[in-house]
Amino acid sequence: MRLYPKVIPTIAREVVQTLMQDGDVEVETLRIGDAEMDVAAIMKEYLAAEERVNGATREALERRGYDHSRFNQVKREMADVRGFKMGDEGIEYVIGQMIESLLVSRNVEEVFTEDNVLRKKIFGIFKRHLDVDDEIDREARARLKHLQEGTSAFEIEYQKTVELLRRSRGLI
Numbered sequence: 001m002r003l004y005p006k007v008i009p010t011i012a013r014e015v016v017q018t019l020m021q022d023g024d025v026e027v028e029t030l031r032i033g034d035a036e037m038d039v040a041a042i043m044k045e046y047l048a049a050e051e052r053v054n055g056a057t058r059e060a061l062e063r064r065g066y067d068h069s070r071f072n073q074v075k076r077e078m079a080d081v082r083g084f085k086m087g088d089e090g091i092e093y094v095i096g097q098m099i100e101s102l103l104v105s106r107n108v109e110e111v112f113t114e115d116n117v118l119r120k121k122i123f124g125i126f127k128r129h130l131d132v133d134d135e136i137d138r139e140a141r142a143r144l145k146h147l148q149e150g151t152s153a154f155e156i157e158y159q160k161t162v163e164l165l166r167r168s169r170g171l172i
Helices: 005-021 029-064 068-082 087-104 115-130 132-143 152-168
Strands: none
Touching: 005 029, 005 115, 029 068, 029 087, 087 115, 115 132, 132 152
16 A cells, blocks of 8 residues: 555544434534645655655665665665664555644544544545555556566556556645
């Protein structure tokens, strides 16, 4: 799962609205927008931290004289050193931060539901919005059935098609 900046407001809105509709949290009508911004801020901070890790990774690659093919390996090292959670662990971390935020936010009057129930609901919302990479991959491969997978022509067209699909869905 990958968190895209453009889906952050949608996720934040859905999290707050779903939790309110289900009676899990109470938010005054005038503070709904602020509560959504609190939730969005957590996701934005996570992306900013990821960008800092990416920057440190690029610097480490340059210092060590590695090529870009080792980016993911070095990024894992940089993330471990900085205590940054990636992938599904990162999503779990963000959800934990959201729950903590709901409990202390001045914009949320009351939280009525236990953390594990909130975690499941928020994860369901994340899953709906972040599993688009799998859908995009399937759709791109379906569009490129006429090309032999593993060839350079396939790889080039695959990258173009994935970017086109992401752009058409408003992800980039």
